[in-house]
Ligand SMILES: Nc1ncnc2c1ncn2[C@@H]1O[C@H](COP(=O)(O)OP(=O)(O)OP(=O)(O)O)[C@@H](O)[C@H]1O
Ligand SMILES: Nc1ncnc2c1ncn2[C@@H]1O[C@H](COP(=O)(O)OP(=O)(O)OP(=O)(O)O)[C@@H](O)[C@H]1O
């Protein structure tokens with residue numbers, strides 16, 4: 098049964114896009130059919146996959162706004178088992194339009210669920226905000242992964258996205274939505290309090306924090322300059338090993 | 351003459367809040383009167399200053415939404431020469447209201463400019479998005495500082511915020527608005543391409559990139575756990591020295 102996973106946290110720069118990219122690749126390396134969907138008007142995932150969010154005609158924007166657009170037509174295949182629906186800068190105007198015209202938020206849900214048979218995992222990358230695109234991803238998803246940087250503001254960010262998940266679920270927009278897990282990211286072993294933050298996450302959210310912790314690893318910063326994800330660019334680096342461990346954790350569910 | 355500086359970049363986690371906090375403190379340590387304004391509904395700057403954005407009655411939200419609220423009543427003094435107008439989670443609903451009712455964006459500009467005599471520097475921290483709160487800060491400011499993480503997506507992020515600055519200036523909402531500078535942040539000397547990113551910024555934006563580069567420094571991650579900004583917590587750390595150098599660069603203008 099296909100799993101649709103929203104990768105969400107309104108805090109900026111916590112590793113949402115890096116997680117969507119590397120988890121997606123790890124799962125496809127493990128023979129799963131993966132679709133990634135970029136819902137961020139800044140299009141970081143789209144850029145990391147070598148496309149240009151300033152110039153994508155078939156994108157998540159067209160999928161949201163045009164009834165005639167389908168998942169099959171919007172997606173770009175990258176290899177057997179890995180495809181991307183790119184983002185577009187036009188998603189910013191879509192968000193304003195949806196707010197102003199009070200349009201329903203379930204268009205993405207409909208099209209992904211009618212296409213789900215084609216994939217094992219659908220990963221949705223979201224922008225750093227709690228507004229329209231994140232709401233659309235939560236209405237469309239079965240489960241949520243919350244990447245959380247191991248820093249002082251971690252719990253503040255998690256609280257806000259958890260409240261939003263509860264509102265979407267209890268407000269009946271997506272009654273089956275569940276939090277699959279908080280993923281500690283950018284764990285810097287040289288920082289005095291990184292372990293304190295992880296311990297606190299596990300204490301406050303028992304059973305809701307992944308075993309896997311993604312370490313701070315300069316190889317993640319380097320990889321895009323060589324046109325690759327860290328999982329391909331430095332497959333034995335600490336971050337690559339951690340993203341494969343994360344994929345294994347999900348496959349063991 | 352008071353300088354009103356917006357700290358803006360819609361890319362998440364590039365050091366906007368860390369810059370507002372540490373530059374603000376550095377300037378006040380150098381005997382300037384500083385007002386910091388938190389326009390982010392996530393309220394990171396407010397949390398770093400020891401307040402709670404879930405419980406602030408007088409905040410940037412009340413300043414934007416209630417005619418009777420003034421800068422003097424909204425601000426919290428922290429020491430001679432340093433004050434904060436805290437953020438509030440209610441800023442998220444303010445943004446929706448402003449979009450839906452198509453309200454003007456110049457309320458913050460009015461109140462700050464009528465209060466400017468009381469301060470030497472006003473620093474406005476903004477959320478990771480190009481929407482209402484960032485627009486409000488650009489209409490209110492004299493100048494913009496763009497913190498830019500030294501990573502592959504740096505130029506993409508800068509292009510978007512520069513376009514927005516041009517639209518605000520050329521669209522006559524704030525004809526005098528200028529870009530003071532791009533600030534390279536989180537420069538990790540262990541990363542192969544960090545220097546390449548800085549070189550490219552200086553090549554593509556000649557004269558528009560600060561001399562100062564803020565290094566990646568775990569002391570920045572540790573400081574909030576001890577209730578302090580890095581500039582107080584570790585005054586001789588590389589990041590603290592860099593933020594003081596940034597303050598000197600501004601004072602030399
Ligand atoms: N484990 C890591 N080690 C080092 N750098 C990392 C790691 N994970 C992510 N980064 C870097 O941190 C920056 C932010 O990561 P990323 O863009 O994935 O976060 P995000 O949550 O998607 O950001 P946004 O909120 O802007 O969408 C990127 O430059 C990325 O390369
Ligand atoms: N020079 C640095 N070295 C190490 N860590 C840093 C540095 N500057 C900022 N950080 C850390 O990176 C994280 C993101 O920084 P910050 O919150 O200032 O970015 P931001 O642009 O305000 O994020 P957002 O877009 O979510 O508002 C914080 O945990 C902060 O402590």
Ligand SMILES: [Mg+2]
Pocket residue numbers: 113114115137141142223224
């Ligand atoms: Mg992202």
Ligand SMILES: [Mg+2]
Pocket residue numbers: 366367368390394395476477
């Ligand atoms: Mg911030």
